[in-house]
Amino acid sequence: MLHRTPLFDAHVAAGAKMVPFGGWEMPLHYGSQIAEHEAVRGAAGVFDVSHMTIVDIDGDKAAPFLSRLMANDIGRLAETGQALYGALLNDQGGILDDLIVYRTDSGFRAVVNASTRDKVLAWFAANDNGAPRRHRSDLTMLAVQGPDAVAVISELLSWPALTDLAGFRAAVRGDCMVGRTGYTGEDGVEIMLPAAEGVALFARLLAAGVKPAGLAARDTLRLEAGLNLYGQDMSEDNHPYESNMGWTVALKPADRDFIGRPAMESLRATYTRKLTGLVFQGKGVVRHDFTVRTNAGDGTVTSGVFSPTLGYSVALVRVPRAAEGDCEVDIRGKWLPARLVKPSFVRHGKALV
């Protein structure tokens, strides 16, 4: 049985094509994923991300708990409302999940992926240090993204201070938490709030002209922004250094003993592959699992899409560490020219390649 979010009926009413995703029945699109993509790049769109797993970790033992489990340093969160992106690693340095952690008044709030929920909750339980944890399945989560998103949401919530919220910071009012975060490469917010309020806010957003956007647009937007998708661009078989996530591994302070640290210390200098970007301007679309031939050896496409903003195909590829410049990609049996680039293609509506 698939889970449904509190917004299920609203999606159906808005014309969504619902599909199974990570154990949930979620909107793939509401007619045209390209129109939804363009709405987010040009104005504002709203995504139901209530399938994400929210866990509150409270009390004095919350910091030691996350410090042990996260490869990034939770000590960087000096103030309430600050957020940090990072990975949970196993002993070999394989990535169990990627997550965002917010500092709260009572401790921390972790937001992990939907598809990894059971695994991560079990991992938390296995590494229990006595810090109280609460899985917040009572909350609904909306991502409102696009250049107009912050103005619209601060108006609808009558919360003018949101316009001054800095990036990767969150504000709290009652049961509602708003983070200036997202997964699209645009300005915007992610809002966590009780289910009934979330359903009402979704309806008001649509009434205000914000376009509902589905998983398909979410995928093209995040890939244009060069953001990884867990389970596709990295998994337990990959470590952060070969997943464009080396910057999220905090080896300082040297005495912070996080799970996977010995593996990270050794892999840091010796890793042989990297996750980088590829653009293909020919006819066709580069897709997951296609083979890439580079100056330094072969690699594999982890995610590939047609980029609606650029009008051609972009991809994330795992290739030998020394690979760069021109390459070739096997497009359905033909080797065609492509180019390796920094894995960030579009930000704030502008092409970066």
Add this chain to the structure above:
Amino acid sequence: MSEIPAELRYAASHEWARLESDGTVTVGITDHAQDALGDVVYVELPEVGARVAARDEIAVVESVKAASDIYAPIAGTVLAVNEALEDAPETVNQDAYGDGWFFRLQPDDVSELDALLDASGYADVCANDDH
């Protein structure tokens, strides 16, 4: 429910075929197929003059989501291709049975159309797809 015009013939692989008054056969993909593919971004068409056998892979349609092979529903010679799809592939989504046609064949044997599905047979295929 997608649109399935009664006057066309269909392949289970989601192509439609229309017998024109001059004896040629126009081929495209069905409304059900374009809906399943989502936004079409690229169409690779066969060469004009190519000889094709029934069920040959002769074209490719790529949407944002997936690539899909297009098969010749019957044997024949490619007389024309819809070059407008090169610049406006979204026409396949907008008008699958009209301006979104793919290619036109001179059939070897027009009676091969009888072996294809009629609208109700194709509706059954779509219904099974949806399950």
